Amino acid sequence: MVDPYEKLLREAYSNITETSGDEGRFSVPEPKVYIEGKTTVLENFAEIASTLRREQDHLMKYLLGELGTAGKIDGNRAIFNGKFERAVIDSAVRNYTEDYVICSECGKPDTRLIKDGRVLTLRCDACGGHRPVKKRRARTEPVGSRIEEGSIMDVDIQSVSRRGDGVARIGKYTMYVAGAKPGQTVKVKVTRVAGSIVFTERL
Numbered sequence: 001m002v003d004p005y006e007k008l009l010r011e012a013y014s015n016i017t018e019t020s021g022d023e024g025r026f027s028v029p030e031p032k033v034y035i036e037g038k039t040t041v042l043e044n045f046a047e048i049a050s051t052l053r054r055e056q057d058h059l060m061k062y063l064l065g066e067l068g069t070a071g072k073i074d075g076n077r078a079i080f081n082g083k084f085e086r087a088v089i090d091s092a093v094r095n096y097t098e099d100y101v102i103c104s105e106c107g108k109p110d111t112r113l114i115k116d117g118r119v120l121t122l123r124c125d126a127c128g129g130h131r132p133v134k135k136r137r138a139r140t141e142p143v144g145s146r147i148e149e150g151s152i153m154d155v156d157i158q159s160v161s162r163r164g165d166g167v168a169r170i171g172k173y174t175m176y177v178a179g180a181k182p183g184q185t186v187k188v189k190v191t192r193v194a195g196s197i198v199f200t201e202r203l
């Protein structure tokens with residue numbers, strides 16, 4: 001005979017597993033990022049691609065473009081040349097999700113990418129909506145252009161560093177702006193360039 005308390009427990013657990021099914025809010029796994037030598041490893045790359053239901057190659061190509069670097073898929077991981085903060089990878093994944101996964105009509109991720117002639121279209125299985133995949137807005141500076149110390153520029157802040165500084169990605173560069181917040185466009189003077197890291201003074 002089954003202990004009534006145990007029976008109650010079992011029922012409670014089976015209810016929990018039932019309700020945490022399809023109704024759960026769509027969430028992209030947090031990128032697990034670490035630096036390995038001169039590269040940055042995105043440990044759960046495959047998991048992110050499969051959650052987004054997109055081809056690994058497609059996601060990878062986008063991330064490389066966003067980061068302005070080279071890299072490769074290595075099993076379940078993605079490896080990028082250069083050192084990138086978790087926040088930078090995170091914002092690249094978010095941009096991809098917004099551009100290539102989320103339906104702008106209903107906000108659901110149940111979408112497919114369809115080539116319509118030369119136009120890439122995002123079609124939603126949930127609401128039937130569709131839209132052309134939007135082109136990323138132009139970068140402040142073209143990828144590959146050099147950033148010189150002393151130059152003055154307007155930059156779009158995309159994310160926040162662990163220390164709380166605003167972060168802007170410009171081509172291969174990661175720029176830090178003290179006190180700036182994501183979404184802001186700020187005027188800065190470049191005070192120091194160390195490899196791909198750019199330090200600034202806000203004007």
Ligand SMILES: [Zn+2]
Pocket residue numbers: 103104105106107108124125126127128129
């Ligand atoms: Zn939709």
